[in-house]
Amino acid sequence: MLSLSHVTKVYGKRKKRRLAVDDFSLDIETPVFGFLGQNGAGKTTIIKMITGLLAATSGTILMDGVPSESAASKRRMGFMPETPYFYERMTGLEFMRFCAQLFPKNSRTDDELGRFLKRAGIYEARNYEIRTYSKGMRQRLGFAQSLVNDPDYLFLDEPLDGLDPIGRHDLKQSMLALKAEGRKIFLNTHILYDVEEVCDEVGVIHEGKLLYAGPVANFCNGRPLEERFVATVQEYEQKKAKEQ
Amino acid sequence: MRNILTIALHTVKLEIRDRVWIALLAFALGYVGLMLFLSQLVLRELPMVNAFALLGVYFFNVIIAIFLGTTLFYRDVERKTVYFVLAKPVSRREFLLGKFFGLCAAVFLTSAVLAGAYLIVIAAAGGGFGALGLLAILMQFLEMSLFIAFAIFVSTFSSSLLSVMYTSAVFFLGYLVSSLVSDARRAGITGIRYILVNVLYYAFPNLAKFNIRDIGVHYVADPWLSFGLAFAYAAAYIILLLFAAIWIFEKKEI
Ligand SMILES: Nc1ncnc2c1ncn2[C@@H]1O[C@H](COP(=O)(O)OP(=O)(O)O)[C@@H](O)[C@H]1O
Ligand SMILES: [Mg+2]
Numbered sequence: 129m130l131s132l133s134h135v136t137k138v139y140g141k142r143k144k145r146r147l148a149v150d151d152f153s154l155d156i157e158t159p160v161f162g163f164l165g166q167n168g169a170g171k172t173t174i175i176k177m178i179t180g181l182l183a184a185t186s187g188t189i190l191m192d193g194v195p196s197e198s199a200a201s202k203r204r205m206g207f208m209p210e211t212p213y214f215y216e217r218m219t220g221l222e223f224m225r226f227c228a229q230l231f232p233k234n235s236r237t238d239d240e241l242g243r244f245l246k247r248a249g250i251y252e253a254r255n256y257e258i259r260t261y262s263k264g265m266r267q268r269l270g271f272a273q274s275l276v277n278d279p280d281y282l283f284l285d286e287p288l289d290g291l292d293p294i295g296r297h298d299l300k301q302s303m304l305a306l307k308a309e310g311r312k313i314f315l316n317t318h319i320l321y322d323v324e325e326v327c328d329e330v331g332v333i334h335e336g337k338l339l340y341a342g343p344v345a346n347f348c349n350g351r352p353l354e355e356r357f358v359a360t361v362q363e364y365e366q367k368k369a370k371e372q
Numbered sequence: 373m374r375n376i377l378t379i380a381l382h383t384v385k386l387e388i389r390d391r392v393w394i395a396l397l398a399f400a401l402g403y404v405g406l407m408l409f410l411s412q413l414v415l416r417e418l419p420m421v422n423a424f425a426l427l428g429v430y431f432f433n434v435i436i437a438i439f440l441g442t443t444l445f446y447r448d449v450e451r452k453t454v455y456f457v458l459a460k461p462v463s464r465r466e467f468l469l470g471k472f473f474g475l476c477a478a479v480f481l482t483s484a485v486l487a488g489a490y491l492i493v494i495a496a497a498g499g500g501f502g503a504l505g506l507l508a509i510l511m512q513f514l515e516m517s518l519f520i521a522f523a524i525f526v527s528t529f530s531s532s533l534l535s536v537m538y539t540s541a542v543f544f545l546g547y548l549v550s551s552l553v554s555d556a557r558r559a560g561i562t563g564i565r566y567i568l569v570n571v572l573y574y575a576f577p578n579l580a581k582f583n584i585r586d587i588g589v590h591y592v593a594d595p596w597l598s599f600g601l602a603f604a605y606a607a608a609y610i611i612l613l614l615f616a617a618i619w620i621f622e623k624k625e626i
Contacts (some may be wrong), residue, residue, distance in 0.1 A: 139625070179459040181626060199461040209460035213451040216550075217389040229378045230460040273456060283459075 130156040130178070130196070130281065130314065135187035136284075137336075148173045150336040152187070162344075164320065164329035166359060170282040170317040170336040175285050178314075179207045191281060192287055203231060204361055206274035210285040210316075216259035220250055223258060227273045236276065240251065242265050248272035249298050251355050271299060275306075282306065282314040285359045286320050299324050320353045334361050375466040376473065378620040379457070383474025387440060389479070396439070397482060400432035404489040411497040421497040426505060429486040430512050434543065437479050437516040441523025442535040445471045449458070449626055450532070458626070465618050472524055472614060483509055507595055515582035519543070528620040545572075546579035581605055589610045599606040 137149040149170045165171050176182040178189055180197030187198040214223060221241060228236040228343055245251040250268040250366070254259065261269065268292050273281055287303075288296050303313055317323060323330055332340040332347070334336050339360050340347055348356050378440045387393055405430060411421040445468070457467055487509045522542055526535040548601060549572050556569040581602050 135582075181455055183457055199463075202459065202461040205459070207455070209452065209459075211456040213453050213458070214456075215386055215453060217386065226378070226382050227456060227460070230375060230457060230462050232374070232461065277460075 129190075129192060129279055130312070132174070132178075132189045133188055133190075135177060135189060136185045137170075137182070138185045142363065148336050149177070149184075152333075152336065152338055154315065154331060154338055154341055156329070156331075157314075157351075158328040159307045159311075160315070160327045160329075161204075162323040162330045163314070163316045163333060164318070164323060164330055165333035165359060166361070169333045170312055171318075171333060172285055173336075174333070175207075175283050175314070175316055179205065179283055194347075202221060205278065205279045206277065206279035206282045208270045208274040208284045208287055212270040212290070214258040214261075214266065214269065217256050217257055219257055220245065220261070220272075221254040223269065224254075224276065226334070228276045231277045239278070244272045244275045247302055249295070264292055266293050267291055268295065268299075271302070280311060282313045284313065286318070288317060288319060292339060296322065320357055324353055332357065332360055334364055337364075339364055375462045378468040379462070379467060379470025380474035380477060380584045383444060383471055384481070386427060387444065387475070387478040391438060393436065393482075396432060396436050397485065400428070400436075400486055401481075401489055403428045403432065403488070404493055407493050408496055411493060418494075418497055418499045422494060422499070424491050425493045426508055429483075429490055429509055433479065433512055433516050434485065434519070435484060436482050437475075437519040438539050438543070439535060440475050440478060441520040442527055442532055442539060444475060444531050445524045446527040446532045446535060449624075452626070454626060464622050468524065468528075468618055469614070470619055472520060475520045475524075476517050477591070479520065480513055483513045483516070504595055507599060511582045511599055514602055516578060518577055518606050518609055518613075521603045521610040521617070525617040525620075528617050528624060538566075542576060543579070545576045549573050549576045549578065551580070554595060577609055578605070579606075 131154075133153045134214075135152040136147055138148075139146040139148055152170075152174065161241075163171050163174070173182065177184045178196050180202060194201050196205075214313045215226075217227070217268075221238065224241040224245065225236070225238075228241060230336070242251060242254070245254050248268040250265055250272055253265060255359045258266070258269065267287070271287060272283070274284065287299060291299060300322065303315075306313060307326075327344060329341065329343050330347060331338055345354070347353070407421065407425050410424075422556065423588070437465055441604065448457075454467065474583065487506055490505060490509065519539060523535055523539045526538045550567050553573045561569065581598075
């Protein structure tokens with residue numbers, strides 16, 4: 129179980145102070161959880177705190193009872209950053225080797241790494257330098273490297289961004305396959321209809337606050353997801369305007 | 373430990389594929405070729421050839437060390453490539469140290485190539501195997517390691533361009549201050565001003581300590597003692613800089 133309790137993140141100091149995540153509490157047990165929110169809602173900030181890239185200003189994040197930023201937790205997680213940048217002069221396969229070596233007792237053969245590359249649909253390009261990759265290919269490589277340690281938990285930041293329709297289809301299939309293997313997936317997105325296909329539950333985040341968390345069906349209540357999302361955000365904005 | 377090694381090896385691999393590094397090395401070898409030519413033509417005396425060749429090796433080593441030190445660490449953080457590494461069970465300290473040792477190894481490699489070229493020049497000028505010259509290059513390497521540590525330290529809190537400027541500034545000051553105290557004493561400066569001069573002297577790395585390039589031109593009393601002292605000095609300075617760099621980097625919002 130992934131458990132966030134009273135997590136707050138403030139960027140900057142004094143005048144530049146910016147509240148990005150506001151007293152955020154949530155327990156996630158479902159296999160595939162989708163985080164919905166506009167640009168700037170705080171999704172990336174939360175995923176960076178979970179993966180230990182960013183220290184929370186206050187609050188705790190536990191993965192099966194262990195602090196998520198600890199080395200023990202990191203050994204069990206995979207992370208795919210938003211619009212990833214790579215070492216341009218490495219080949220895809222070399223990059224995979226490097227990533228695998230960063231896990232203890234995890235010497236992977238090229239065949240094993242090839243499996244991950246195939247799963248992400250980037251195997252054919254494995255011996256080309258990354259600087260020749262298109263945006264979608266980079267996205268695929270970013271996904272492939274998140275699998276090198278057979279993670280129990282996967283954190284994907286906007287994984288479907290920049291992919292063509294085939295790419296989106298492939299990646300969604302991969303996610304469902306990973307779910308069938310018993311792995312838990314946590315993904316961020318601002319593209320709503322992807323969520324309906326793969327996510328069991330969603331969380332709606334706006335201005336760093338959680339507006340809804342639960343099954344997709346409950347949230348939609350027979351209405352289209354987009355309509356419900358917009359309505360939820362608007363309700364919140366109206367309530368806020370009234371309070372002021 | 374293993375992580376540091378993995379990152380260091382990876383860093384070396386990245387560097388030797390870097391276009392700028394290849395171009396600089398080509399330039400350096402071109403310079404050595406020119407030396408070879410000049411030594412036949414004008415610089416007929418061996419000590420002169422020796423001094424010029426060592427200065428050339430030094431010059432290119434400095435440029436390469438400053439270039440690598442200020443870009444390779446900063447770029448990973450700026451472009452967020454570091455996310456791939458730090459979301460894995462790798463601490464920030466390991467990442468920073470891995471980068472440092474990788475950069476040192478790359479500069480060592482550069483030094484080794486240039487040292488080979490140096491030996492050829494000396495042999496062509498009629499000198500034998502230049503053991504002292506090699507020692508001089510080894511001491512340059514110590515100095516380069518110090519540059520790299522400084523460059524990484526600066527890049528933990530400033531941009532790449534500023535880091536180049538700071539590191540270059542320290543390079544010049546490092547030479548300037550080395551004679552500062554004796555100059556001050558000779559000029560009869562006392563009191564608070566003398567203390568200030570001393571503070572400067574100890575704050576900046578004393579780069580003259582690494583310079584035994586004049587061997588052959590001047591007599592160097594005990595090169596091995598110089599080397600030992602330089603080694604201890606560099607090690608102490610580097611450890612201090614790396615501690616500070618780690619301390620800042622661990623708090624940095626990436
Ligand atoms: N390094 C940073 N410094 C200051 N503010 C930041 C930083 N990163 C993000 N923010 C701010 O925090 C808020 C949430 O950003 P983010 O988590 O990236 O949103 P999302 O991923 O949902 O688009 C935004 O208002 C953004 O401007
Ligand atoms: Mg984001």
